[in-house]
Amino acid sequence: MKQTEGGVTAAKGFEAAAAAAAIKYKDRTDMALIYSKAPCRAAGTFTTNLVKAAPVKWDMEVVKHSEYAQAVVVNSGIANACTGAEGYGYCRETAAAAAAALDIPAEAVLVGSTGVIGMQLPMERIKKGIKELAETKNSSVENGTAAAKAIMTTDTVKKEIAVQFTLGGKEVTLGGMCKGSGMIHPNMCTMLSFLTTDAAISKELLQKALSTDIQDTYNMISVDGDTSTNDTVLLLANGQAGNPEITEENEDYHTFLSALNYVNTYLARKMAGDGEGATALFTVKVIHAESKEQAVTLSKSVITSSLTKAAIYGHDANWGRILCAMGYSGAQFDPEKVDLTFESAAGSLKIIENGVALDYSEKEASRILSEEEVIVIADVKMGDAQATAWGCDLTYDYVKINADYRS
Template identity: 50%
Template structure:
């Protein structure tokens, strides 16, 4: 497996594009994206666990009931959530996309992201439909990635290729997510495409498995969003024997899928609202995988620890504190903690107690853009990673006037 360029259009047979249609006031910010495959796709999706769900999720769930799709249409700037006419507008978006592409509305995945509780103006989308179709290109991944951004500061694209069934198979995706991100399907939109031939049932199994190890291991601020959607389209153009069971080909596909999702997870975590640092909590020596995940997420979610990382303060006690209230059954007297970055590693805790370390060295290590928190539980052989960011003054500034 290797990483390649191309994002959501790296796989054969997919085109994408993005334009400004007028939902956003700022004309410099694109706000409407589309992804399309002329070849019918098997499709599957995972959605937010929030009881309050955006209307596009309800419509997409209905459209994907048959496990088929050919296109995605997504707007930013307005979440189309908690609106009396939300479902009507989401269905209209599907009809708009279907008409311009010459396909059926039920073959369209629809998504929206942005402000909650404001009615979505449908006219800008309708008026821009032909321009959106005209923007579709095999090189259109970056344009689509930019068009789904809200408070993100960078577009997020990842792609890989691997060999499955003797054929070169490509997978690629785009995502958005910067704030209102918390485990249980992190607050995000992610659209992933592949030319791999895989049944809808196996695709659904793969994305649920991978989500638990990647997107559900992100936390920016503890808020689970209303519009989270992770959808995958597989058009089978690569020509490999269709994956219909858990075998070596399925394992290779899942490995590639997880690689894309893990990199997108890290991009989103590092681009958290107001963030200056990506935090990766790597836990090993756990008795079982669930314990490892629980500990890693608890550390990443700790507001006090996130603030300490912003200040490059090696306050390792906040790591143990977060582990202590995580609910995981661990032996505190066995825990080791270290901090690592490109500037080296500093060990700060052994067997649940502090050890001498250089504050100057620790400050240097923690001053970098990416920091790994190493936690060893010494209770077993399972491990897990969670992804987050530091908590800065700018997070409050961004969310203090997000709507206005």
């Protein structure tokens, strides 16, 4: 497997476009299109928040009941959440407008929205944007990147990746783009991720691969502990690579799953590191746990601790906050057996051993904690299981961004 240039247009048969529809932003693009020249098998995972945005409800129906999917239309600026029957009707109108512009069935169109909750979509602008998207779509790397930028809200950088690998002697490509910076605490699987591949794979196994992989990728990140109303991951496979169709969990399936994990891990880390106001990606690895469940619970408890996140921002090796977060996680362990180590590009430093502080240098610890990625390794000495979670530091700017978000 190798990383290649681009994102959602890297796989054969996929095109993309971006448009400035002035939905909220006056100085940038805010609509994106992903289109496949051939019908696609579609898989999806969605927010577990009881309050589900209209696009989530629409996409759940398309993924479950439509024979195939062929396009995704996304807008930023307005989330189309808590908008009632009118908001769901706008999903239908969006799909119909895209269907007419692309000459495909409306039930083959998926939709996505991100932005302010409670506002209705300006449908005339949306429809005008769709027309522009359909007219300007192509398979260039530049258009794929433009689409990745168009779906940003408080994100500071675009997030895209593509990889190539071999299935049945054929070169296969898997690409993706996502957005997410705040209201990030996925439990599904405001984050949106769109993945495209030219692999031939059955709908059942495509869904199984996605549902399996999100547990170790998107479900292991958190910026602020808020599970969005709009969380959506969509995976489209058009089979254009010409590989023998994957219909069972064989070697090709596991190769595909590995590639999917690589892409999703990359995108998940990008979202965590680009958390609103963040200055550092905060990675927590729990090792030698009794079970995977225990390791997941412990690692996620640490990355969601506001006190620990604030300490990371201050480059302060306040390890007591980490042990505290592990202690209230609900997972059982012996605090007097835990080792904690801080790592970064600046080096590695063990802080506590068997629950007791070592004679370490605060200056050295602060230097290690001053890098763009800070890693905490918690060894609980109970077994062979492990898990990794990703978050970010908590800064003054997080409050500023969210205090001013609607204005």
